[in-house]
Amino acid sequence: MNQPTLPPAPLHGAKLALATLAVALATFMNVLDSSIANVAIPTISGNLGVSVDEGTWVITLFAAANAISIPLTGWLTQRIGTVKLFVGAILLFVLSSWACGMAPNMLTLLAARILQGAVAGPLIPLSQALLLGSYPREKSSTALALWAMTATVGPIAGPALGGWITDSYSWSWIFYINIPVGLFAAAVTWVIYRDRETPTRKIPIDKLGLVLLIVWVGALQIMLDKGKDLDWFNSSVIWTLAAISLVSFVFFLIWELTEKQPVVDLRLFAGRNFFGGTVAISLAYALFFANLVILPQWMQEYLGYRSVDAGLVTAPLGIFAVLLAPVLGKVMPRTDPRGLATLAFLGFAAVFFLRSRYTTGVDTWTLVLPTLLQGIPMALFFTPLTAIILSGQPPEKIPAAAGLSNFTRVFAGAAATSIVNTSWNNRTILHHAQLAEQTGLNNPNFGDALARLQAALHTDVRGAYAALEQSLGAQAAMLGLNDIFWISAVLFVVIAPLIWITRPVKGAAAGAQGIGH
Template sequence: MSTAPAAPSAPPPLKGGQLVLATIAVALATFMNVLDSSIANVAIPTISGNLGVSVDEGTWVVTVFAAANAVSIPLTGWLTQRIGQIKLFVGAILLFVISSWLCGLAPTLPVLLAARVLQGAVAGPLIPLSQAILLGSYPKEKASMALSLWAMTAVVGPIAGPALGGWITDSYSWSWIFYINIPVGLFAASVTWFIYRKRESATRKAPIDTVGLALLIAWVASLQIMLDKGRDLDWFSSPLIVWLGIIALIAFALFVVWELTDANPVVDLRLFAGRNFFGGTVAISVAYGVFFGNLVLLPQWMQQYLNYRSVDAGLVTAPLGIFAVILAPVMGRVLPRTDARVVATMAFIGFAIVFFMRSNYVIEIDTWHLVLPTLLQGIPMALFFVPLTSIILSGLAPSKIPAAAGLSNFARVFCGAVGTSLAGNAWTDRIALHHERLTEQANANNPAFMQSLQASQSALNVSEAQARGLFDFTVNTQAAMMGLNDIFFASAVIFILIIPLIWITKRAKGGGGGAAAGAH
C-alpha cells in the first residue's frame, strides 16, 4: 500500500447512488465478518450437544476464529501490495463464503474448528480494507462520517449476532448460522467488484517477513491453546500447559526483537513509540476484550441457569444495537468539533455503570432487568470505536495509516479472543469458590441444615435424596449467579482503571478525521 499513487492522482470520491450502493456493499462485508465473531455465542450449548462435546470445548468455536483472524490481520498490508486492494477484498469475501459453507457442513468438532480457523484467517483483510475503501470513497472533509458508518456495522455485528444466532438455532439448525453468509457475501463481492474494479491500487512484489509471521503464529496459537485448555488440564500441573507457556513466552520475546530489527516487519511494533497509538490501541484492545468476554458469558448463563431458549437469550442482547445505531451517525458530525478523549472517557464511564448494574443481578431476575443494562450499553458502544480510532490514527503520516490500522485491529481482535478465554476461566473459578462457601455448613453435623432439609421433604413431599438434589441445584444456580456478578464488577473496575490510557494521548486535531482521511 505504500507504493499506491500519490494523493493527487488517487481516484476521486464516489457520488450519489453509486456511493450509497458501495457503502452498503462494503458495510455488508464488514458486518458479515464481525457477525461471525459473535453469532455462535448463543449456539455454543446446542453445537456442543449435537457434536457430543462439553460447553467449554464448544467455546473454542468462538476463540479459534478470533485468534486466526488476529494473526491474519497484520498480513493485510503485504497482501495488498502483492494483489491489490480491491482484488484482495473481493477475494477475501469469496473465501469467507466458502469457509462458511464448510463450517455448516462440519460433522465433528475438529472439522468445525478447522473450518473456523480458515474462516477467521481469510477474514483478516476485511476489517482494515473496509476502512480504507470507505475512506477512499468519501471526500476528506467527510472522513469522520465514513468512519462512523464503518463503526456502525462493526458495532451492530456483535449485537445482532446472538439474536440472529439464537433464532436460527432454535428455528432451523446451527449450521444455518454459517450458511446465511453465502448470499450476503456473494452480493457484497459482486457489487464491490462492479463499482471498484477500475479503482484498483498499485501493486509490487513486496518481501514477506516469514520469520516474523512464523513467530507470530507460534506465540498466538500457544497462548490461546494454553488459556483454553488450562482449566481442563489443571493449569501448570500439566506438562502440556507448561510447554505451551514456555513456547508462547519465548516466541513472543523473539517476535518482539525480530520485528523491531527487521527491515520489512509483518507487524510494525515501532508504531507503539507514538503516545496516541500506544494509549489508544491498548485502551481499545483491553476494553474490547472485557466487552467481548462478557458478551459470550451472558447468553451462556441465561441458557444454562435461567432456562432461556437460544432465541430468547439472543433477543435479550439485541437492544444493545438500538442506541448504538441511532448515535453512530451523530458521532460523525460531532467528533470533528469535540475532543475525542472526552468522548472516549464518557464511553468507558458508561460501560462501567452498565457492568456495575449487572453486578447486582439475582436468580429471580426478570427479563426487563436483563434488557435494561443491555439497552443502555448501546450508548457507550456508540461513543467507543470512532473516537479511539481517531486517536490511534491521528498524527500519523498517510503511509503509516494502513500499518497502524492493521496493528490496532490485530491487538483488538486478539484481546477479544483472550478476553473470552479469561472470562470463561474466571467464571468457572468463581463458581467453584462460591459453591464451596455456600456448602461448607451443609453436612449432617449441622442441625440447622438437617432441619431445613427435613422441612423441604415435608413441604414438597419428596425423599431425602430428592431434597438434597434440589438443594444442590439451588446452590449451583446461586454460585453461578454470584460468580457472574464478580465478573461484572471486575469489568466495571477495569473500565475505570484504563481511562488514564486515553489521557496519555495528545488531542486529535479535528477529531482525528484529518488523520483518518490520510488513508486515501
C-alpha cells in the same frame, strides 16, 4: 501495467449508496461471525458431542486466526491490490462459512473456523479504506461513523440472530446465511470498484516474523483454552505451551524491531497516541467481548432461556448504538475524542456494576436494562479511539497502524474470552464450596430447610438433596458471574486514564483521511 498514481475521485449518488451498502454488508458479515455463535455454543457442543468449554473454541480460534492474519493485510494489499484482495477475502469467507455449516464433527468445524478467521483478517482494514476512499474528504467523519455503526451492530445482532436460527432451524444456518450476503457484497464491490484498483508491487514478506507470530499466538491461545481442563500449571502440557509462547514471543519482539520490513511494525508503539489508544481500545474490547460471550451461556445454562431468548436479551444493545452513530459523525470534528472515549469507559463501568447485582431470580427487564444502556458507551467507543490511534500517522503508515491496532484488539478479545471463562469457573467452584459449608445436618437451619424442601417437592431425602445441589450450583454460578461483572466495572475505571496519556486530537478527520487515501 498502467496503475493510477492519484486516488480516484469520490463516488456520488446511487453509486455511492450501493457501494456503501456492499462494503457495509461485508463488514457486517465479518463482525457478525465474531459473536453469532455465542448463544449457539451449548447446542453445537451437544450436537457434536463435546463439552461447552470445548465448544468455546469455536469462538476463540476464529478470533485468534483473525488476529494473526490482520497484520498481513498491508503486504497482501501491495501484492494483490485492495479491490482484488477485498473481493477474494469475501469469496473465501463464503467458502469457509459453507464448510463450517457442513462440518460433521468438532475437529472439522474448528478447522473451518480457523480458515474463516484467517480470510476475514483483511476485511476490516480494507472496508475502512474502500469506504473512506469513496467519500469526499470533508465527509470522512460521516464515513467513519457509518463504518463504526456497522461494526458495532454486528456483534450486537449476532446473539439474537444466532439464537433465532439455532432454535428455529439448525446451528449450521448461522454459517450458511453468510453465503448469499457475501456473494452479493463481492459482486457489487467488484462491479463498482474494479476500475479503482490500487497499484501493486512485489515486496518480500517477513517469513520468520510471520512464523514466530503464528507460534506464540497459537501456543498462548491453546494454553488459555486448555488450562482449565488440564489443571493449569500442574500439567506438563501447559508448561510446554507457556514456554513455547514466551520464547517465541521474545524472539518475535527482537526480530520485528530489527527487521527492515517487519510483518508487524512494533515501532508504531513508540508514538504516544498509538500506544495509549491501542492499549485502551484492546483492554476495553477484551472486557466487553468476553462478557458478551459468557452472559448468554449463563442465561441458557442456569436461567433456562432458549437460544433465541438469550439472544434477544442482548439485542437492545444496538438501539442507542445505531441512533447515536450518525450524531457522533457530526460531533466528532468539533470534540476532543479523549473526552468521548472516557465517557464510554465510565458508561461501561456503570453497566457492569448494574449487572454485578443480579440474582438467580432476576427478571427479563432487569437483564435487558443494562444491555439497553450499554448501547450509549458502545456508540462513543470505536470512533473516538480509532481517531486517536490514527492521528498524526503519515499516510504511508496508516494501513500498518490500522492493522496492528486491530490485531491487538482482536487478539485481546480472544485471550480475554478464555481467561474470563476460566475465572468464572474458578469463582463458581469457590462460591459453591463456601455455600456447601453451610449445609449439613449439624446446622439446625439446614435441617429445617431440607424438611420443607421434601414437603414442597413431595420427595424423599435423596430427592431433596438433589434439588438442593442444583440450587447451590445455580447460586454459586450467579455469585461467580457477579464477581466477573464487578471486576470488569472496576477495570473500566482503572484503564480510563490511559486515554489521557495521548495528545489532543481535533475530531476524526485526521485519521480518517489517511485511511481513505
